[in-house]
Amino acid sequence: MTVFDLLIQYIKDGRIKLDKSKYADVPAAYHDPCNYGRKAQKMFGYGYFEEPRWILSQCTDNWTDLYPSTMNQLCCGGGGGALTTGYNDERILYGGRKIDQIKATGAQMIVVPCHSCHGQLNSIKAAYKMENLEIKYLWEMVADCMIL
Amino acid sequence: MSDVIKINDIDSSDCQRFDKWPFSQDFCVTCGLCSSTCPVSGIDNFDPRKLVRMISLGLEEQLVESRWPWICTMCAKCEKVCPMGIDIASLIRGVRSLRDRDKVPGILHKGLTAAMKTGNNLGLPQDDFVFIIEDVAEEIAEEPGFEGFTAPIDKKGANLLTTIHNKLVNTHTEDLKYWWRIFHAAQEDWTVPSDNWEGTNWGLFTGDDEAMKIMTGRIVENMEKLEIKTLLWPE
Numbered sequence: 001m002t003v004f005d006l007l008i009q010y011i012k013d014g015r016i017k018l019d020k021s022k023y024a025d026v027p028a029a030y031h032d033p034c035n036y037g038r039k040a041q042k043m044f045g046y047g048y049f050e051e052p053r054w055i056l057s058q059c060t061d062n063w064t065d066l067y068p069s070t071m072n073q074l075c076c077g078g079g080g081g082a083l084t085t086g087y088n089d090e091r092i093l094y095g096g097r098k099i100d101q102i103k104a105t106g107a108q109m110i111v112v113p114c115h116s117c118h119g120q121l122n123s124i125k126a127a128y129k130m131e132n133l134e135i136k137y138l139w140e141m142v143a144d145c146m147i148l
Numbered sequence: 149m150s151d152v153i154k155i156n157d158i159d160s161s162d163c164q165r166f167d168k169w170p171f172s173q174d175f176c177v178t179c180g181l182c183s184s185t186c187p188v189s190g191i192d193n194f195d196p197r198k199l200v201r202m203i204s205l206g207l208e209e210q211l212v213e214s215r216w217p218w219i220c221t222m223c224a225k226c227e228k229v230c231p232m233g234i235d236i237a238s239l240i241r242g243v244r245s246l247r248d249r250d251k252v253p254g255i256l257h258k259g260l261t262a263a264m265k266t267g268n269n270l271g272l273p274q275d276d277f278v279f280i281i282e283d284v285a286e287e288i289a290e291e292p293g294f295e296g297f298t299a300p301i302d303k304k305g306a307n308l309l310t311t312i313h314n315k316l317v318n319t320h321t322e323d324l325k326y327w328w329r330i331f332h333a334a335q336e337d338w339t340v341p342s343d344n345w346e347g348t349n350w351g352l353f354t355g356d357d358e359a360m361k362i363m364t365g366r367i368v369e370n371m372e373k374l375e376i377k378t379l380l381w382p383e
Binding site: 001002003006007010015016034038039042071072074075077078079080081082084085086087090091093094097115119137139140142143144146148 | 187191224228329333353354379
């Protein structure tokens with residue numbers, strides 16, 4: 001089962017409770033990983049676009065979409081194993097477009113449900129001197145907002 | 149990739165292997181939408197239209213040896229806009245698959261070779277893996293609200309089996325904790341296998357279908373062995 005279906009199940013069944021105030025002052029944006037979105041749509045006939053946004057909405061009201069998003073989302077530059085091929089200059093240059101897209105939203109936090117995107121976003125954040133940008137896994141956001 | 153190749157000099161017998169490819173590459177009308185949308189167009193003179201045309205023309209060796217298929221991230225923006233429905237990302241993965249395995253760039257094939265041999269990309273021995281899992285679990289148990297927390301390993305009949313991304317037992321052990329805290333709060337009956345726990349599948353990137361089947365099969369074997377019906381695959 002996907003990370004989204006499981007988190008939605010926990011939230012809807014009341015097995016975890018979330019506090020929306022924790023990150024209320026941090027403007028966030030959501031990034032669609034190619035493999036959960038555009039590529040899943042093509043390969044399996046279903047892309048996960050709505051589910052992560054619903055989960056994020058249970059954690060904070062202060063978030064926005066990047067532009068473009070969903071099926072037209074820009075790749076972070078870390079896909080296809082790019083973090084492991086050694087072609088780092090190309091990967092960082094590629095990620096410049098993602099940085100421009102993030103800057104345009106004014107987001108201080110990018111929420112993402114993918115290990116490759118997470119690694120690449122941290123890498124380009126450093127390369128483009130965006131020290132104050134926080135890169136957060138979607139499940140990290142959920143864990144942070146849990147009321148124990 | 150800057151040499152000029154004259155079309156009349158191309159030996160059509162070179163096209164035979166690509167002729168059989170199922171990616172509809174010969175439907176390309178050279179409209180250039182793919183090149184316009186591609187985030188990597190221009191880097192190293194790459195653009196997807198050129199690559200598709202080279203495949204139609206049978207310029208196999210040049211492509212297989214070039215960096216192009218590897219600096220592309222197979223994000224599939226090109227496919228999304230292609231009016232002819234060409235499977236460009238899959239096609240690029242196909243070109244990657246033709247590269248000699250010892251010439252696959254970076255650590256991709258080395259990691260995959262380690263995974264084939266040991267069950268994970270790091271070649272991490274089982275004892276070390278178990279030690280790391282237990283060590284991180286002990287750290288969580290010290291947090292308020294998580295008293296008594298443990299990470300169940302190889303628990304037969306658990307509700308949920310989860311795989312682990314190799315970087316989480318390497319340089320990013322803190323990142324193991326988010327899911328585990330959620331499992332604890334949700335009172336999930338979960339477990340992690342002590343062997344073949346690798347959640348990444350680098351055959352996806354190197355074009356190695358056989359390795360992908362083996363890696364996936366091992367996860368299924370773990371589910372059968374531990375009698376677990378549900379898999380969470382966060383990678």
